[in-house]
Every structure is written in C-alpha cells, then in structure tokens.
Amino acid sequence: MSFAIWAALAFLLAGLGYWLLVLTEGVYLGPRVVRLLYDWGAKSYDEIKEFDVGKDAWHLAIPLERRLKDWKCPPILDVATGTGRMLLALLRRPGFEGWLVGLDASLPMLRVAREKVQGYGGRASLLWKDASRLPFADGSFAAVTCIEALEFMPDQSLALQEMARVLAPGGVLLLSNRVGRDTFFLPGRTFGREELKSLLASLSLGDVQVKRWQECYDLVWAQKRGSPGGKPPQNLSEVLLCPRCGSSLARRSEAMGCLNCDHLYPFVDGVLSLEV
Numbered sequence: 001m002s003f004a005i006w007a008a009l010a011f012l013l014a015g016l017g018y019w020l021l022v023l024t025e026g027v028y029l030g031p032r033v034v035r036l037l038y039d040w041g042a043k044s045y046d047e048i049k050e051f052d053v054g055k056d057a058w059h060l061a062i063p064l065e066r067r068l069k070d071w072k073c074p075p076i077l078d079v080a081t082g083t084g085r086m087l088l089a090l091l092r093r094p095g096f097e098g099w100l101v102g103l104d105a106s107l108p109m110l111r112v113a114r115e116k117v118q119g120y121g122g123r124a125s126l127l128w129k130d131a132s133r134l135p136f137a138d139g140s141f142a143a144v145t146c147i148e149a150l151e152f153m154p155d156q157s158l159a160l161q162e163m164a165r166v167l168a169p170g171g172v173l174l175l176s177n178r179v180g181r182d183t184f185f186l187p188g189r190t191f192g193r194e195e196l197k198s199l200l201a202s203l204s205l206g207d208v209q210v211k212r213w214q215e216c217y218d219l220v221w222a223q224k225r226g227s228p229g230g231k232p233p234q235n236l237s238e239v240l241l242c243p244r245c246g247s248s249l250a251r252r253s254e255a256m257g258c259l260n261c262d263h264l265y266p267f268v269d270g271v272l273s274l275e276v
C-alpha cells in the first residue's frame with residue numbers, strides 16, 4: 001500500500017477514535033466505557049465545565065423551587081448527579097427545605113460530589129448505581145431531575161420510564177435534551193421535541209415546557225398527572241429498595257442491609273454502593 005493510503009487510513013482511524021471517545025464520550029461503546037471515562041475524568045470535570053453557580057441557581061434551582069412551592073420538605077432525586085452540580089444549586093438556596101438523593105454510575109464523580117454536599121447536614125444522600133433501574137418505590141419523589149445525562153443512558157426510554165415511575169403524582173420532572181449541532185454527532189441518542197413530548201405523555205407526564213439552555217440543550221419541564229396525596233416521604237430509608245429483590249433496606253452500622261435477602265450494601269467514602 002502506498003504512503004497516501006496509509007495516511008488516509010490513519011486519519012480515518014484517528015477521526016473515528018475522536019468521535020467515539022471525545023465527541024460522544026463513549027456512548028456508542030457501551031455503559032462501561034461511559035463510566036470508565038467519567039471515572040478517569042472526575043477530578044477535572046468541574047474545571048472543564050466551569051459551572052456558574054449563579055446561572056445554575058437561575059435556570060435550575062429557582063424554577064424548580066417555584067414549581068415545588070406547595071410541597072413541604074420535598075424529596076428530590078437527581079439522576080446521574082455527577083459531581084453534584086444540581087444538589088449544590090438546591091442546597092445553596094436559603095429557603096429550600098427539601099432533602100436530596102444524587103445517583104450516579106461513577107464512584108469517582110460521586111466522591112467529588114460528596115466533598116461539596118457534606119457541609120449541609122446530611123440533607124443529600126449519594127448512591128452509586130446505574131440509572132437503568134432505580135432502587136426506589138413508585139411515587140417516591142416530588143421531583144426528579146436529570147441534567148446533561150439522558151444521552152448517556154443505555155436505554156433512554158427505559159430510563160425515562162423509571163424516572164416517571166418514582167415520581168409522585170403532581171411531581172415535577174426536569175430533563176435536559178441535546179439539540180442543535182450536537183444532534184449531528186449523536187445519532188439515535190437525542191430526542192426531537194415532539195417525539196419527547198409524546199414519549200412523556202405516554203408516561204403520564206403533561207404540561208411540558210421547553211426552553212433552550214446552554215447553547216446545545218433544551219431544558220424540559222413536565223408534571224406527572226394527578227395530585228400529591230398525603231405527606232411526602234421524610235428520608236431515604238422510607239423509599240429505598242434492595243436492587244436485588246425489591247424489599248426494604250435498613251441501616252446496619254457501615255452498610256444498608258436488605259430485610260428480605262440479607263444482602264449488605266456498604267458505604268464507600270460516604271457513598272452508598274448499590275452496585276450488585
């Protein structure tokens with residue numbers, strides 16, 4: 001083969017590698033690769049993203065607080081919480097009285113989140129778990145959020161189905177969906193606006209509001225049909241279920257133990273490990 005052909009092949013391979021590992025963060029190589037890349041990048045994630053806490057308050061925390069004004073101490077789940085950006089935005093709000101759960105597939109990302117939330121008196125719990133199956137009872141949360149992460153879920157419809165399941169009637173869903181030029185690089189991983197609306201409608205989620213955010217995302221707000229019934233759960237133990245058998249879990253010194261199958265889920269650096 002001539003030098004020109006070798007050079008063209010090398011160029012193509014480098015382009016493919018760049019697309020698979022950098023532009024699309026491993027999403028076409030499977031959930032293990034996505035997780036590995038976030039494990040490796042956890043320490044530099046916040047520096048790369050340059051989060052603006054003021055903007056996060058304005059676009060995420062304040063509108064969510066407003067939508068939850070009728071809930072007393074609302075429980076909120078942040079799916080794929082990463083380094084805890086959404087948790088921190090809510091915890092920093094002076095009037096916010098809810099309690100929070102941040103779930104993510106990457107332990108190193110959660111370790112960074114832990115450093116940020118530990119000064120807030122145990123109001124945020126961190127769970128190490130893939131989001132494909134959420135380890136919570138139906139209707140557990142007043143709000144479920146998933147920011148900059150839906151595109152990484154191995155089965156996005158299933159992930160949305162799970163988020164809708166754990167949301168209480170009248171509860172609020174907040175999602176981001178990649179739009180604009182990014183959709184060109186992510187075929188099959190993003191939703192058209194109408195497609196997403198009809199998928200949400202099929203999951204009993206209505207009153208959908210969409211707003212462009214951060215150049216390449218839509219922020220999507222939706223509400224689960226029905227009215228909130230009674231007092232919302234007061235802590236994680238009330239809603240957490242064993243990922244193996246679906247029974248309740250109880251605290252056992254440095255772990256949570258299943259009341260049915262006896263499996264123990266340890267705390268690792270303050271993060272509850274539900275990986276099974």
Ligand SMILES: C[S@@+](CC[C@H](N)C(=O)[O-])C[C@H]1O[C@@H](n2cnc3c(N)ncnc32)[C@H](O)[C@@H]1O
Nearest residue numbers: 038080081082085104105106130131147149152
């Ligand atoms: C771009 S980061 C977003 C983190 C955070 N929500 C934010 O806005 O900064 C994507 C996150 O999704 C997590 N993730 C990817 N696939 C996941 C899955 N299947 N289950 C749970 N978390 C996942 C990654 O570990 C990473 O922390």
Ligand SMILES: [Zn+2]
Nearest residue numbers: 242245258261
């Ligand atoms: Zn069990």
